[in-house]
Amino acid sequence: MSPELTRLLVQATLDTLQMVAVAAAIGTLVGLPLGVFLATSGRGELLAAPWANRVLGLVVNATRSTPFIILVVAIIPFTRLIAGTSIGTSAATVPLTVAAIPFIARLVEGAVREVDGGLVEAARAFGASPLQIVLKVLIPEALPGIVLGLTLAVVSLIGFSAMVGAVGGGGLGDLGIRYGYQRFMPEMMLAVVVVLIVLVQLVQTLGDRLARRMNKRLRHG
Amino acid sequence: MTAPVRVPVPADLSGRLDPRDALVRLEGVAKTYTARRGAGAVTALEDIDLSVPRGRVLGVIGRSGAGKSTLIRLVNGLERPSRGRVIVGEAEISSLSESALRRERRGIGMIFQHFNLLSARTAAGNVALPLEVAGTDKAAIRARVAELLDLVGLGPQADRYPAELSGGQKQRVGIARALATNPKVLLSDEATSALDPETTRSILDLLGRINRELGLTILLITHEMAVIRAIAHEVAVLDGGRIAESGDVFEVFTRPRAAITRTFLDEETGRTLPPALAARLTPGPVPAGQGDGKQAVLRITFRGPHATDPVLAQLTRDLDIPAGILSGTVDEIAGRPFGTLVVGIPPDAATVTRATEFLAARGLDVEWLGTLDLAGWQRTAAPGASDSSHVA
Numbered sequence: 001m002s003p004e005l006t007r008l009l010v011q012a013t014l015d016t017l018q019m020v021a022v023a024a025a026i027g028t029l030v031g032l033p034l035g036v037f038l039a040t041s042g043r044g045e046l047l048a049a050p051w052a053n054r055v056l057g058l059v060v061n062a063t064r065s066t067p068f069i070i071l072v073v074a075i076i077p078f079t080r081l082i083a084g085t086s087i088g089t090s091a092a093t094v095p096l097t098v099a100a101i102p103f104i105a106r107l108v109e110g111a112v113r114e115v116d117g118g119l120v121e122a123a124r125a126f127g128a129s130p131l132q133i134v135l136k137v138l139i140p141e142a143l144p145g146i147v148l149g150l151t152l153a154v155v156s157l158i159g160f161s162a163m164v165g166a167v168g169g170g171g172l173g174d175l176g177i178r179y180g181y182q183r184f185m186p187e188m189m190l191a192v193v194v195v196l197i198v199l200v201q202l203v204q205t206l207g208d209r210l211a212r213r214m215n216k217r218l219r220h221g
Numbered sequence: 222m223t224a225p226v227r228v229p230v231p232a233d234l235s236g237r238l239d240p241r242d243a244l245v246r247l248e249g250v251a252k253t254y255t256a257r258r259g260a261g262a263v264t265a266l267e268d269i270d271l272s273v274p275r276g277r278v279l280g281v282i283g284r285s286g287a288g289k290s291t292l293i294r295l296v297n298g299l300e301r302p303s304r305g306r307v308i309v310g311e312a313e314i315s316s317l318s319e320s321a322l323r324r325e326r327r328g329i330g331m332i333f334q335h336f337n338l339l340s341a342r343t344a345a346g347n348v349a350l351p352l353e354v355a356g357t358d359k360a361a362i363r364a365r366v367a368e369l370l371d372l373v374g375l376g377p378q379a380d381r382y383p384a385e386l387s388g389g390q391k392q393r394v395g396i397a398r399a400l401a402t403n404p405k406v407l408l409s410d411e412a413t414s415a416l417d418p419e420t421t422r423s424i425l426d427l428l429g430r431i432n433r434e435l436g437l438t439i440l441l442i443t444h445e446m447a448v449i450r451a452i453a454h455e456v457a458v459l460d461g462g463r464i465a466e467s468g469d470v471f472e473v474f475t476r477p478r479a480a481i482t483r484t485f486l487d488e489e490t491g492r493t494l495p496p497a498l499a500a501r502l503t504p505g506p507v508p509a510g511q512g513d514g515k516q517a518v519l520r521i522t523f524r525g526p527h528a529t530d531p532v533l534a535q536l537t538r539d540l541d542i543p544a545g546i547l548s549g550t551v552d553e554i555a556g557r558p559f560g561t562l563v564v565g566i567p568p569d570a571a572t573v574t575r576a577t578e579f580l581a582a583r584g585l586d587v588e589w590l591g592t593l594d595l596a597g598w599q600r601t602a603a604p605g606a607s608d609s610s611h612v613a
Contacts (some may be wrong), residue, residue, distance in 0.1 A: 122337035125297055126402065127326035136350065140341045189336035216382040217340045 001187060008175060009188070011196055015089045016171035019164070022093045022159045025102025027157075028150060034060075034101065035108025036134055046120065046130045060102040068160050071095055072167050092169025096160055100153060107149030111142040144215040151207025155200050162196070172196055236583045242413065242437045243272035244406055245296055250305035250315075252291050265291040266462045269305070273406070273455075278432050278439040280453030280470070282446065282485060288443035288462040293408050296440060297329045298322045310405060327355055330399030334411035336381040336391040343392045345370065345379040349409030351401040369397040373427060380383035384608075407431070409441035413448060425451040447484050450474070450554050458482045470555045476586065492561045494548055494590075504591040507568040516565030517573045518547065522586040523560035530548070532583060533564065542576050543568055545592075568592055 001009070034056065040046040041053040066074065072095040076086045079094040115138050123133045139146070162173025172192050180189025212218075250269040255262050263340045268289045273279040283289045294300040295307050296313045307315040312325045338347045345366050345541045345551045370376050373393040383391055392412060399407055409428065413421040433439050443449065449456050449470060456474070457467035460480050460483055466481035477483050494502060507515050523530065542562045551560035566576055573589060580587045 085341060116337070118333060118335055118337040119339060120298065122331070122333060122398075123297060123350075123354075125326060125331040125408075126350075126398070127323040127327075129320075130337045132354050134567060136353065137339060141339060143341065214341070216342075217384050 001191065005179070005185075005188060008179070009191055009195065012170065012172045012192070013199075016158065016161050016173075016199070019089055019093045019096055019169070019171055020154060021163045023096035023100045023161075024104075024154050025148070026097045027104045027153065030103030030115040031101045032108050032146070035105040036138065038105060038109040039112035039136065040130075041139070046133060060105055063102040064106065067097055068095070069167075071099055071164055072164060087168035089170035092161070092164035092167075092171065094216060096157060098166065099160060100157055103156065104150065104153045108142070108146055111145030111149055112138050113207050114145055115141045116135055135150065144211045144217075147207060147211040147214060149210070151204060154203050154207070158196065158199055158203070190203075230596040234407045235428045242275050244275040244310060245271075245273040245440055246306075246308040247271040247292075247295065248308070249304045250295060250302045252288070252300065262507060264462055266295075266302075268500040269464055271457055271464065271467065273438055273440050275437045276432070276443065277454045278429075278452050280449040280458065281440070281442045281457045281459055282444065282449055283442070283459030284444060289444075289459055290457065293331075293410050293440065293442050296406075296408055297326050297331060297516055310471065326404040328349070328404050329406050329408060330398050330402070330404035331408040331410065332392065332412045333597065334414045336383070336388075336395045336415075338391055338394055338398075340383055340397070342490075343380050343382055344375060344386065346398075347383070347394050348397045348401055350396060355402055365401065367398075369400055370394075371429075372400070373517045387420075388416050388421060392416065392420075392424050394422075396431070400431070400435075404437070404439040406440060407437060409443075411443055412441065412458055414445070414446070421448070422451070428452055445492045446489055450552075454555060458485070471524075471557050473561065474554050475522055476557055489550070489561075491522070492548075492550070492563075494563055494593075497591060498547060501544065501594050502591045503594065505572050506573070507592050514594065515568045516545070516593045516595065518593050519564050519566065519567040519580075520575065520588040520590055521562045521564065522582055522588075523551070523558070523586075524586070525557050525559075525560070526584075530583065530585075532580060532585065533562075535583075536566075536576060536579060542572055542577055544576075563590070565593055 012138075038046065038053060038056060040061070041049040043050045065073070075095055075098060076085045079091050080086050080097075082094050083091040085091050093167050103207050119141060120133055123137045128136065161169070161171050162176070165171055165174030170172075170196060176189055176192035180192060236500070237333060247269050250271075251264070252266040253262050253264050269292065271279075271281075271292075280399060281289055281386050291300055295302055296309060296314065298307075298317065302315050303313070307311055309325065309329060312321075314322065314325060317325060339350065342350065348366045348369050351361050352365060354395070367376070367379070373396050375390060375393050375397065376392060378386060381608070383394070386394065395412070407428075412428075413424050416424060425448060428439060428441075432439050439452075441448065441453070453470050455468065456470045458465045458473070458479060459483040460479070465478070465481045466473055473482060474486060479488055493499065502518060521532070523532075533546070536542050536544050544566050547563045547565050549560070549562040551558065553559060566572060577587045577589065
């Protein structure tokens with residue numbers, strides 16, 4: 001591969017990393033509390049707010065059921081409002097983030113629901129407030145599950161980020177389409193795929209290791 | 222005029238000034254669960270009047286579904302009564318707001334059947350949690366946690382995670398956590414039901430010690446007689462959401478009035494006939510002239526000072542009535558000796574009456590269980606023959 005092409009590959013990898021990192025970060029910032037709320041606001045639950053729970057659940061489901069490529073196109077006006085443009089790496093970050101939030105929220109909700117209800121009862125019994133129960137019991141106990149969920153979300157985001165290439169976003173997907181496919185450069189296509197595989201592998205290994213370290217339910221030695 | 226001098230009374234001593242003073246009171250409490258979608262409402266508790274005197278251990282015994290769990294959860298407001306009042310100390314738990322209730326709960330510790338420890342926190346971290354929630358400062362938490370872990374004998378395990386502890390050790394952490402905020406009452410929700418007998422004993426010993434040394438009032442629920450016998454001073458027998466019988470443990474266990482209490486007592490060894498003999502017991506007296514190979518079966522209950530009297534020897538010597546022991550036990554309940562003896566004597570009505578009067582005159586409780594027919598048994602029990610009651 002020529003130095004020029006290598007430079008393109010490196011740039012595209014950095015773009016992908018940037019898109020995924022920003023989407024995952026904002027997605028977690030919003031998705032984590034949203035997921036915790038969804039898990040605790042049902043009827044008769046800790047932060048019972050059945051109506052808010054139902055409405056947010058609907059919004060989350062609607063976003064989750066829209067195919068990503070359609071979501072990208074559908075929210076172009078919103079993307080323009082936020083990023084000032086609808087093409088390029090920073091523009092592509094907007095739909096990625098919008099997709100990441102409900103995805104992460106559902107994963108976090110699942111992890112929080114896995115926490116033994118007896119722990120919540122014990123915490124109530126010694127006088128903890130709902131907020132204290134969320135912060136000191138539910139989130140710490142759900143953390144290994146949350147980390148695994150976030151790992152899954154990041155891996156999916158890497159895949160999604162390749163799709164934004166199709167609508168003018170930057171990154172590895174864009175590079176693969178334009179050079180590997182349209183200009184018929186199989187070595188570029190192969191390089192893009194290899195970089196993606198390595199990225200996903202790294203993220204998954206790191207996530208698994210972190211989750212295992214946090215999980216104190218297993219006996220260590 | 223001089224200002225009145227206030228003498229601070231230590232918490233554990235003030236309780237002993239009037240031991241009958243109730244710390245926990247349930248007055249006319251009922252709890253009904255309104256089922257959703259057409260299904261009828263479920264009544265979990267009805268007409269519950271119960272009080273736990275300061276510094277005492279009250280055990281509530283009942284089968285699963287009797288309403289024990291609901292009852293104990295009413296005391297710290299995890300459940301609200303449908304009717305009636307729940308009072309702990311000065312506070313009427315049943316009418317407090319959620320935030321006022323949270324403050325009161327710091328004065329009410331609770332331990333659980335499945336321990337309910339946080340897996341992500343060490344033993345010390347779990348004990349520290351109620352203190353963190355109460356806003357205690359870090360240095361004070363550290364000192365208090367170390368003191369509590371020493372109290373329950375877990376000092377060396379402070380940095381272990383629950384997954385690295387045995388069941389008994391987990392419950393000790395649970396107890397330390399429940400005591401962290403210096404509660405005036407401890408609620409125990411089947412705390413030993415998930416433990417083996419030996420560990421159960423050590424946990425009950427610990428609870429008994431805490432009751433005596435710290436003067437802590439304990440309300441426990443259980444389905445096991447052995448738990449009540451081991452540490453309770455008073456007992457309430459719960460059946461179908463109502464209190465069938467309650468009072469001093471020794472009184473209730475040695476003179477049970479409710480049928481449900483008797484069935485709990487019958488699970489104790491020595492109080493009833495072994496199954497093989499029970500199968501050959503028929504209620505009522507023997508028709509005259511058919512007493513061959515039969516015995517009248519009496520259950521004699523020894524209470525307190527009479528528990529070790531040699532009454533069988535007296536029965537034989539003074540009345541010339543031969544008595545054979547079928548089953549028996551001598552133990553103590555709430556620190557007082559208590560024995561049960563099931564004996565067989567000649568089956569004629571006159572002998573039974575004479576023996577019963579003789580024993581009753583010596584302060585013993587006598588029950589006539591019926592007539593035992595041993596004739597068939599002794600034949601079929603010969604080598605090679607199989608006995609139906611042994612098949613199982």
